[in-house]
Amino acid sequence: MQGVRNLGKIDLPLTRCNLFFGPNGSGKTSLLESIYILFRGKSFRHIDARRFIHFEHERCFVYARTSDSQDLAILKTRQKTKLKLSGRSNLNQSELTRLMPVTLVDPSELELLDHGTGSRRQLLDWLCFHTETQFHAVWLKHARVLKQRNRQLKSLKTAGRVTVHQREELMIWSDQLAALGEELNQIRMQVIERWQPLFEDKIRTFLPQYPGVRLSLRSGFDQEVALGEQLEERLTRDLEQGTTRLGAHRADLRVTAKQTRFDGTLNPPASDVLSRGEKKLLIIALKLSQIELLSARGRPCVVLLDDMTAELDQAATRRLLRLLKASEAQLFLTSLDQSISDFARSIWGADLSVFQIESGDILPKSA
Numbered sequence: 001m002q003g004v005r006n007l008g009k010i011d012l013p014l015t016r017c018n019l020f021f022g023p024n025g026s027g028k029t030s031l032l033e034s035i036y037i038l039f040r041g042k043s044f045r046h047i048d049a050r051r052f053i054h055f056e057h058e059r060c061f062v063y064a065r066t067s068d069s070q071d072l073a074i075l076k077t078r079q080k081t082k083l084k085l086s087g088r089s090n091l092n093q094s095e096l097t098r099l100m101p102v103t104l105v106d107p108s109e110l111e112l113l114d115h116g117t118g119s120r121r122q123l124l125d126w127l128c129f130h131t132e133t134q135f136h137a138v139w140l141k142h143a144r145v146l147k148q149r150n151r152q153l154k155s156l157k158t159a160g161r162v163t164v165h166q167r168e169e170l171m172i173w174s175d176q177l178a179a180l181g182e183e184l185n186q187i188r189m190q191v192i193e194r195w196q197p198l199f200e201d202k203i204r205t206f207l208p209q210y211p212g213v214r215l216s217l218r219s220g221f222d223q224e225v226a227l228g229e230q231l232e233e234r235l236t237r238d239l240e241q242g243t244t245r246l247g248a249h250r251a252d253l254r255v256t257a258k259q260t261r262f263d264g265t266l267n268p269p270a271s272d273v274l275s276r277g278e279k280k281l282l283i284i285a286l287k288l289s290q291i292e293l294l295s296a297r298g299r300p301c302v303v304l305l306d307d308m309t310a311e312l313d314q315a316a317t318r319r320l321l322r323l324l325k326a327s328e329a330q331l332f333l334t335s336l337d338q339s340i341s342d343f344a345r346s347i348w349g350a351d352l353s354v355f356q357i358e359s360g361d362i363l364p365k366s367a
């Protein structure tokens with residue numbers, strides 16, 4: 001790789017578990033970011049490439065060879081992205097993304113639980129993408145139809161009147177949107193059903209005091225009534241607002257605790273109940289159960305763990321590492337110091353590589 005943030009030209013021989021240690025500002029997160037960019041086409045820190053391309057460089061690139069001898073590469077300038085996969089250069093990001101499920105496990109990412117629905121929906125859709133082959137095509141079509149419908153709603157709102165012909169045209173978009181939305185919903189429900197037992201198992205490991213924490217899907221529409229009917233019923237209000245307020249694009253992954261409150265409300269969001277440290281463990285349970293599900297379906301992950309020892313206590317860190325080893329994930333682990341390396345060595349043995357990062361330069365450390 002070259003030109004990602006402060007990192008110089010880096011060429012690394014990698015193994016199953018790769019531990020990088022170095023002081024604050026040395027480039028640890030940037031290294032994980034590079035791997036993420038290669039597979040996902042974007043950074044987990046910021047969507048704008050200007051942020052992660054070295055400020056003195058015009059471009060950055062990341063290249064990797066997989067154990068089955070596929071070469072993949074991404075080159076980013078401030079405006080453009082070029083991809084390569086084993087000599088082929090006309091490809092979509094989704095083809096690189098599909099090669100390997102890459103995930104960042106960041107227990108400090110509390111907004112995943114506390115804020116809007118977008119990031120939780122993405123978490124679920126990422127799992128759907130990697131486990132259900134048809135998901136991506138349906139998702140893309142749904143996004144396209146939604147965009148068309150919203151464009152038309154907006155222009156009709158501005159015009160202030162709707163002819164019979166325009167209303168009929170809108171109905172065609174609505175029908176397509178309903179069919180695709182129901183399909184997305186169906187896939188999401190199936191995936192949550194498979195994910196749930198693994199998630200509950202991880203809750204028993206990391207949060208045994210909360211046996212009732214569960215996953216569920218909020219569909220974005222009433223599941224008891226056909227989505228087409230609901231869109232038709234809402235059409236006048238959608239026209240007033242100039243956007244589609246109901247459908248699979250509004251879905252949310254709910255993570256709830258088992259509780260009955262004095263006012264009769266049932267099962268509040270787990271984030272309303274858990275402490276800050278417990279929320280971190282909940283995030284671990286979510287991510288780890290995803291990794292295990294993918295592994296069980298023959299898709300071991302590349303897992304990026306940033307500064308884990310600063311976020312979790314020693315017992316939780318060790319439990320996490322043992323389970324990751326069992327999931328056959330390839331690991332990239334960063335830490336301020338080498339304190340975790342003896343434990344990692346006891347698990348991975350010769351499959352552990354240790355590197356030191358110093359001002360954007362990375363050097364292997366011998367065992």
Ligand SMILES: Nc1ncnc2c1ncn2[C@@H]1O[C@H](COP(=O)(O)OP(=O)(O)OP(=O)(O)O)[C@@H](O)[C@H]1O
Pocket residue numbers: 004005006007022023024025026027028029030031050051052053054055056
């Ligand atoms: N576009 C850029 N070009 C060059 N350097 C950058 C750019 N963006 C950030 N940096 C620098 O990259 C350095 C490494 O940042 P990074 O977040 O990778 O450090 P880190 O090792 O993870 O630190 P910490 O332990 O504090 O998390 C920082 O000193 C930062 O100033």
Ligand SMILES: [Mg+2]
Pocket residue numbers: 028029030306307
């Ligand atoms: Mg960092």
